[in-house]
Amino acid sequence: MADVTRRLFLRHLRGAPTSWVRHHVKGKVRHEGIGQSFWYRALTAVLSEVPVDDRELPLLFHARTSDFADVTVQATVTYRISAPALAAERLDFSVDPALGSWRGQPLDQVATLLAELAQQPALDLLARLPLTEALTAGIAPVREAVSAALGSDPRLAETGVSVVSARVVAIRPEPDLERALQTPTREAVQQEADRATYARQARAVEQERAIAENELQNKIELARREQQLVEQRGANAQRQVELDAAAALVAAQGEAERSRVAAAAEAEADRVRTEARADGVRAVGVAEGEAEAAKLAAYRDLPPAVLQALALRELAGQLPEIGQLTVTPDVVTGLLSRLGRS
Numbered sequence: 141m142a143d144v145t146r147r148l149f150l151r152h153l154r155g156a157p158t159s160w161v162r163h164h165v166k167g168k169v170r171h172e173g174i175g176q177s178f179w180y181r182a183l184t185a186v187l188s189e190v191p192v193d194d195r196e197l198p199l200l201f202h203a204r205t206s207d208f209a210d211v212t213v214q215a216t217v218t219y220r221i222s223a224p225a226l227a228a229e230r231l232d233f234s235v236d237p238a239l240g241s242w243r244g245q246p247l248d249q250v251a252t253l254l255a256e257l258a259q260q261p262a263l264d265l266l267a268r269l270p271l272t273e274a275l276t277a278g279i280a281p282v283r284e285a286v287s288a289a290l291g292s293d294p295r296l297a298e299t300g301v302s303v304v305s306a307r308v309v310a311i312r313p314e315p316d317l318e319r320a321l322q323t324p325t326r327e328a329v330q331q332e333a334d335r336a337t338y339a340r341q342a343r344a345v346e347q348e349r350a351i352a353e354n355e356l357q358n359k360i361e362l363a364r365r366e367q368q369l370v371e372q373r374g375a376n377a378q379r380q381v382e383l384d385a386a387a388a389l390v391a392a393q394g395e396a397e398r399s400r401v402a403a404a405a406e407a408e409a410d411r412v413r414t415e416a417r418a419d420g421v422r423a424v425g426v427a428e429g430e431a432e433a434a435k436l437a438a439y440r441d442l443p444p445a446v447l448q449a450l451a452l453r454e455l456a457g458q459l460p461e462i463g464q465l466t467v468t469p470d471v472v473t474g475l476l477s478r479l480g481r482s
């Protein structure tokens with residue numbers, strides 16, 4: 141709205157760049173146009189203000205399809221007053237000179253006119269369409285019908301109103317019917333969700349089975365490796381026993397060889413000692429024989445009496461010690477007889 145200020149008995153009006161203002165005084169136009177600013181007297185001035193900016197008009201109306209289903213059409217019409225002078229003559233855009241506000245509601249009249257003009261072609265078109273077709277493919281035909289009706293209506297042109305665009309936002313049935321229509325889709329979506337759930341569960345079971353098989357394979361592999369380890373340990377132990385036996389055999393053979401060598405050396409030493417002892421005995425015997433031979437050779441040339449004396453001396457040396465000697469006549473007689481015979 142225009143900005144009106146008071147100075148004593150005068151008023152000053154300052155318009156907006158999107159408002160068309162006309163000032164009459166005694167039936168004559170004093171000021172007219174967009175963005176006006178002027179002084180006037182409230183008692184003699186007649187003011188009109190028409191907005192020339194684009195305005196949005198939301199529409200919501202009910203219709204019935206060919207199968208007697210009630211639907212709600214939600215649309216938006218963008219319009220502007222392209223001929224403000226003509227609109228000011230057809231509609232009451234007068235402004236209170238003292239306050240600067242409209243005396244009536246001219247934009248409501250424009251909105252009512254646009255709503256009636258937009259509803260009629262939409263109602264006619266939806267009445268020829270079944271519900272499913274109206275909901276699925278009815279938005280574009282309804283929008284085209286509304287745009288064509290608003291663009292060609294002569295009353296809008298006579299009022300100075302131009303329609304910039306018409307948009308149909310939605311066509312919706314009643315809530316119960318909408319839920320009923322959504323049921324197959326919901327069921328299909330639910331079935332798809334159930335299939336996805338079952339597929340996910342199946343994949344989970346498959347993954348669990350794969351994990352279990354993997355764990356089983358790991359256990360089998362571990363058991364196989366443990367068996368290989370036990371076998372390897374047994375083979376190592378057997379090899380160790382064989383090596384120990386071979387070492388013991390080599391040690392026994394070495395010990396036997398050492399014993400044999402020692403026995404041979406001992407036998408050889410005994411033989412040598414025996415031979416040496418035999419040689420010594422032989423040498424002693426030879427020496428003794430030679431000594432006896434020398435003795436015999438020495439005794440051979442001695443007279444018998446001397447030999448008897450030597451024999452007695454030798455015999456005396458072999459007899460035991462005699463503490464007392466008793467000589468009887470028999471002993472002396474016998475001894476003398478033997479000496480006489482000898």
